[in-house]
């Protein structure tokens with residue numbers, strides 16, 4: 001399969017492959033795919049994960065019939081159309097083992113790697129956030145802040161991932177990147193969404209096709225903006241997810257970004273600088289009305305990748321704080337993001353990437369780009385040694401970021417994969433999972 005996809009990538013680069021030959025994104029709920037999770041979780045654990053991590057607003061319960069021995073998932077709030085029934089394990093001792101797409105902690109412990117190759121047998125996906133180059137404008141990720149040169153976040157993310165890859169490979173990991181160039185992986189373009197978006201916008205505004213108001217310039221701009229959003233957020237992300245599923249489901253997905261504050265797209269600078277790391281969860285009340293979103297949420301919950309995600313999230317936090325001792329991001333709307341353990345930098349949030357990527361997934365959002373410290377360091381790019389910048393003497397921020405990313409994955413995985421010294425039992429998932437109780 002991987003050779004096939006490599007071939008597709010090469011042909012695609014040559015412009016000879018049509019969309020039909022790329023792996024298909026998931027477009028509708030695939031409830032039978034959850035069949036393998038029968039009796040793999042107790043009712044208590046299911047409810048704990050649902051209420052504490054995945055849907056603290058409890059709004060999804062409108063679509064559930066939660067009995068003692070099973071839970072029924074319905075299409076509608078009237079609970080007339082049944083999608084799926086999940087039977088619970090009767091007790092912790094009776095939890096049925098499931099073959100997951102990623103290595104669980106107990107499987108990682110069986111690797112018993114030497115200390116110099118802690119990631120041997122571990123498959124990683126690096127997903128540098130966004131598209132870049134000439135596409136960055138469309139995504140509103142190409143900005144000039146103050147007197148600093150233009151920064152395209154997608155290009156910076158790609159550089160960081162390329163710097164991290166050899167470090168991870170040297171530790172024994174098999175590493176795959178979602179893209180090697182700043183170009184989109186989806187063959188679709190904004191123009192492919194124009195007609196569908198136009199119809200939707202006219203319907204929302206109650207305008208007929210022949211209404212003169214439907215040709216207003218302001219309306220044309222809204223339609224274009226929404227078609228672009230459908231291209232770079234919906235189509236691009238779901239194609240990356242489909243490609244990852246076709247390559248191999250990884251043991252861990254890392255999506256590296258740089259953060260920015262609201263209104264940063266219009267060039268607004270701030271003095272503040274914060275970071276946050278995001279795992280999948282905390283689906284908001286209105287997000288539960290979408291059946292595909294509900295399906296993805298239950299897929300993630302039943303996958304039970306939380307303890308691995310928390311361990312990597314905590315390790316990333318420690319490594320990033322060594323670069324700069326910045327405060328955590330502040331969130332107001334608690335229905336859309338929630339803490340999962342005692343790490344104030346780690347939040348659960350429902351994002352397109354972590355919702356759709358198979359297996360554990362962490363989104364890194366360190367450093368506000370629209371603050372002088374970050375903008376100057378990003379503008380300085382990738383360089384050897386230390387440079388005197390107006391914010392002080394610094395190594396390349398891109399390299400420091402790549403080292404933190406690789407160092408954190410190595411540290412988190414080594415605790416499981418490296419054969420423990422005889423007197424030291426390896427840490428287990430129980431401690432990490434207990435943090436959200």
Ligand SMILES: [Zn+2]
Nearest residue numbers: 129153257258
């Ligand atoms: Zn970003």
